[in-house]
Amino acid sequence: MSEKQDMIRIEKLNKFFGDLHVLKDIDITVKESDVVVLVGASGSGKSTLLRCLNFLELKNSGTITIEGEQIEPQTHDLNKVRERVGMVFQHFNLFPHKSVLENVIEAPIHVKGINKAQAVKEGKELLDKVGLGDKYDVYPSKLSGGQKQRVAIARSLAMKPDIMLFDEPTSALDPELVGEVLATMKQLAEEGMTMVVVTHEMGFAREVGDWLVYMHEGRIVERGNPGEVFENPKEKRTQEFLKSIL
Amino acid sequence: MCANILRAFTFHKELSSLLAIIDFFKTFFSSSDLFLQGLWLTVQLTAASLIIAFFIGLLFALFKISNIKILDGIADVYIWVVRGTPLIVQIFVLFYGLYEIVELNAFWAGTAGLAFHNGAYIAEIIRGSIQSIDKGQHEAGRSLGMKRGLMMRRIVLPQAFRRAIPSLGNQFIIGLKDSSLVSFIGMQELFGVSNTQGSNNYDFLTYYLIVAIYYLVIVLILTLIVRKVERKLAESD
Numbered sequence A: 001m002s003e004k005q006d007m008i009r010i011e012k013l014n015k016f017f018g019d020l021h022v023l024k025d026i027d028i029t030v031k032e033s034d035v036v037v038l039v040g041a042s043g044s045g046k047s048t049l050l051r052c053l054n055f056l057e058l059k060n061s062g063t064i065t066i067e068g069e070q071i072e073p074q075t076h077d078l079n080k081v082r083e084r085v086g087m088v089f090q091h092f093n094l095f096p097h098k099s100v101l102e103n104v105i106e107a108p109i110h111v112k113g114i115n116k117a118q119a120v121k122e123g124k125e126l127l128d129k130v131g132l133g134d135k136y137d138v139y140p141s142k143l144s145g146g147q148k149q150r151v152a153i154a155r156s157l158a159m160k161p162d163i164m165l166f167d168e169p170t171s172a173l174d175p176e177l178v179g180e181v182l183a184t185m186k187q188l189a190e191e192g193m194t195m196v197v198v199t200h201e202m203g204f205a206r207e208v209g210d211w212l213v214y215m216h217e218g219r220i221v222e223r224g225n226p227g228e229v230f231e232n233p234k235e236k237r238t239q240e241f242l243k244s245i246l
Numbered sequence B: 001m002c003a004n005i006l007r008a009f010t011f012h013k014e015l016s017s018l019l020a021i022i023d024f025f026k027t028f029f030s031s032s033d034l035f036l037q038g039l040w041l042t043v044q045l046t047a048a049s050l051i052i053a054f055f056i057g058l059l060f061a062l063f064k065i066s067n068i069k070i071l072d073g074i075a076d077v078y079i080w081v082v083r084g085t086p087l088i089v090q091i092f093v094l095f096y097g098l099y100e101i102v103e104l105n106a107f108w109a110g111t112a113g114l115a116f117h118n119g120a121y122i123a124e125i126i127r128g129s130i131q132s133i134d135k136g137q138h139e140a141g142r143s144l145g146m147k148r149g150l151m152m153r154r155i156v157l158p159q160a161f162r163r164a165i166p167s168l169g170n171q172f173i174i175g176l177k178d179s180s181l182v183s184f185i186g187m188q189e190l191f192g193v194s195n196t197q198g199s200n201n202y203d204f205l206t207y208y209l210i211v212a213i214y215y216l217v218i219v220l221i222l223t224l225i226v227r228k229v230e231r232k233l234a235e236s237d
Ligand SMILES: Nc1ncnc2c1ncn2[C@@H]1O[C@H](COP(=O)(O)OP(=O)(O)OP(=O)(O)O)[C@@H](O)[C@H]1O
Pocket: A017, A020, A022, A040, A041, A042, A043, A044, A045, A046, A047, A048, A049
């Protein structure tokens, strides 16, 4: 078996908000095509960790290595890095003044400089793929939450990222709409996308996740194969947390 | 008996007020050439000054949100000066002050005064609407690799302008009405015409009532336009 490449390597990552120590000596390696599911109580630092990976927040110490390249805000063009790392948010954050297709082609055209015809062609293919082939010209306000989130996924994918980050992508959805978004994410995982997903959807974690990482008060306290962690969590805190959400 | 006299009296009163109304409209129509000239000047003054004011406002709104201390400070001083002094004083200072330097004619001095004044209010309106845009929009843009300028231009400002339209429309109406003050530097715009006609004909009330009608009508038209634009934009939102 060929050794898979390290897509993300985080070493001794620390992050403070003022005096608040939010991430404490985080170490994680994510290999190519891995799906890492990040769980933990509210305030444990999951979003902050994802945001550090996309450099929406800047670390205080430690290293973040993306595809073999150690990224430092002082020396790297973070916008270039972000082109390779897509992010999907809890509240979708679609551009409300642009149609669905315009949302998807915006960054390829204006960030990557792809010509419009090509961007439109690829954008339509992506929207077809996430099941929104009939919504190109619709504005986001006319979509359901599940449809919005699938547009947001297509919008991120349009930049052809190597890594996708998801921060509670289904938490703002009505229960009956969660499935369609998870199905899209599952499909993406099956195609070999490297993904880091913050979610409380334990079915998804078990079925799609390669790794489960449990965070508590800014530390990773347990990690492993999702099935195994569910069956017999080593840490008492993990047991209690899993009991509380299952 | 008493009632009859009263009836005759009120009839006479009604008749005379009817005649007065007829008289008023005679004057209204006979003076319409002059007033329409004044109206045209008012429209030019308002349009020129508000277009300039819009760009001044946009510039100072960007100064305010630039995180650059000096620019922020400059914008603060500008807004403070405009808010803290009467428009008529600003117009006079620009008229007499600029005359020393560039020999501005009354039209451009008036336009400059109105633009200077409205620019500050428009800056505040635009700044407010930029800051009201959800921070998720910035994050989505950044996560897609957008630079700050691109994000402003393509994502934040288009949304901010839509949100600002009701307030901008309101400010435009205020700007239109305030343009009447440039009559004091000799401009024969709407209000200037009514002043001149009032004093020429020894009948200020009639001409001020006439000018009020002109203002009411153009403000009404402007209001309808703003409402239409709002509705148009709401469709796509
Ligand atoms: N911009 C910020 N400024 C100050 N404190 C922050 C900021 N963002 C997050 N925090 C704090 O950092 C801690 C971790 O927050 P974070 O959002 O990463 O938690 P989370 O695990 O994602 O929680 P949730 O499940 O509620 O989303 C919290 O105590 C939070 O209040």
